[in-house]
Amino acid sequence: MSEMDWIAIGTIADIPLRGARCVNTPQGKIGVFRTAEDQVFAIEDHCPHKGGPLSQGIVHGAAVTCPLHNWVFSLETGKALGADEGAVRTIPLKVEDGRLFIALELRASKAA
Template identity: 75%
Template sequence: MSWVSIGSITDIPRRGARCVETPLGKIAVFRTAEDRVFAIEDHCPHKGGPLSQGIVHGTAVTCPLHNWVISLETGKALGADEGSVRAIPIKVEGEMLFLGLAVSADRAA
């Protein structure tokens, strides 16, 4: 896995998100009210709504289109809904954020 710098935690408002384009596609990076940081794919498993535009509450986000609630920790839909998005490893060093991106076998050689 390769850790890629994506900016500072201060670039993301509390209870908000920002998007990052990666080889995996668009990733939404969320910051909770407690300054915890999570990264998941930026599309709801229901109808593809932009999760980065949803409401962050606790460690979940509510999709702005049809109110599905997605865990920021696992990427899984909560409640009676079923489906999931990929959760991406993320780490904080000081104020800097790093996404963990898999390196393909072709690129590692």
């Protein structure tokens, strides 16, 4: 199991209800989503179909619809829903005192 590095990315108030924000990380763009029920999730910010920015999609329930071709992804599992196929990587996320943290894998340093 690889070690994780928890990175502060802002507060829950930075993300509107049923909205999202994109966070640039060394491991790529991460979409951080907030549902109408005040749950927060983090997934890769690109649709596997045509690379659409999921953080610009429509959040409904615990899912997001890609803004390019209407593919729908579960924010909980990252899997495509309905007839669509594929998945996006989910990113561990935690909330502490209203602050959001995502977990990124630490890269193992190479021996010299």
